[in-house]
Amino acid sequence: MTSIAIIGAGLAGITLARALAPHARITLFEKARGLGGRMSTRRDDARQWDHGAQFFTARTPAFREWLAPFIADGTVAQWHPRITTLSPDRPPYPRPWFEPHYVAVPAMNALVKGLARGLDIRLQTRVAELERRPAGWRLWDEHGSHLGDYDWVVSAAPLPQARALLPLPDRIFDGFAMQPCYALLLAVDDGSLPGWDAAVVREAPVRWIACNHRLPGRNRRAGALVVHSTPEWAAERLEDDQAEVQAQLLEVFCTLTGVAPTAITGARLHRWRYALSAEVKQPAPGFLLDPQARLAACGDWCLGGRVEAAFTSGLALAGALARRL
Known part of the structure; x- marks a missing residue:
């Protein structure tokens, strides 16, 4: 079964994980002590x-x-x-x-906690580096510890963290703030x-x-x-x-x-x-996706903010990924 690492356990990441759980082996990494992101x-x-x-x-x-x-x-x-x-x-x-x-x-x-039940979530774990492997990606934390190998990596973290972590062309993040x-x-x-x-x-x-x-x-x-x-x-x-x-x-x-x-x-x-x-001038499709690199990002920042935007972004990316699994 395809393995997917999701970085960030706010509403976008949890929505994505819940929607993809029937199709892939999902692991969520959250640097904080608890769930929710900005719903904490x-x-x-x-x-x-x-x-x-x-x-x-x-x-x-x-x-x-x-x-x-x-x-x-x-x-x-x-x-x-x-x-x-x-x-x-x-x-x-x-x-x-x-x-x-x-x-x-x-x-x-409470909303995110309820959704998270049954998911594999690693709290207080900061993903610091992605290493390209022949079959996907190897994840490392800030202490140099190996966090596992995955076919896909998705950032559901805030924009600056996604931009710093994902090895994608910088221009793909243009228009978001x-x-x-x-x-x-x-x-x-x-x-x-x-x-x-x-x-x-x-x-x-x-x-x-x-x-x-x-x-x-x-x-x-x-x-x-x-x-x-x-x-x-x-x-x-x-x-x-x-x-x-x-x-x-x-x-x-x-x-x-x-x-x-x-x-x-x-x-x-x-x-x-x-x-x-910030308001996004061209919000569709509500996520970032590079199928060749097997990297993606979602979050409320993809649609201009709000809790509903986090849900919408995570669900939209789940649909796009499910078609490729």
Whole structure:
């Protein structure tokens, strides 16, 4: 049976692996300690923060059909938040949403964890090098350890990592781009917070604030906020002292929301080097594929971002590969 190595265990990689499992021997490699990629979740004893993707929409019939059983069994729930818009120089005002928004329950990574059951996944394993072999590819980690030989290698990692690892012509990646973002994770007593559940922010270093504990299926008694910076602000400070970056974002948050600094009982910062995907001018077919080299790549960055794009990209690549196996 054909062997395929998939690098990255976010939604794109897991979708691809699940679709190809009947046709090939699949091994997933994930450098992080857990699954989910940007659908991952941080926790402490009482709180949790979905510090990457905050929600997702379902705009295509294929994704809506795929989601239906997860909605039925409670793994996915529709989110009905009280949304406001914040700006340093204007009063807050309500912000309506005109399409359903969804979250996974009890955390964003629950959807990927459910899909991953039964798959061969190697966590905390960073694929650092591909060696061309007569019958395919040999994989090595950063310590020089052999990770196995495979007929095909697919990157489901962020664009810069795929570009650095796959021995493909650089021009094949032209037209795609990703941007960074900082996530500030705060512990705040719910009684000290505003009445809204999430805020879109304008004209500030922050672009999004969410009361994570008020999402469906979360512990509502343990106040947990996620504050996302703008990509432009993050790019200018990506290598700055992280304590200073955290302090700056904390000050902006308190100014925007009116939350007193003394009400914040905990804070941590996460630096997403590859957080947001730029719009793709020519998104079709939604993946990269070199049949001669037996190399491929998929991910939300192939279709301009969003959780749905990760699913669509992984599923589309699975169809293209299945026809070649």
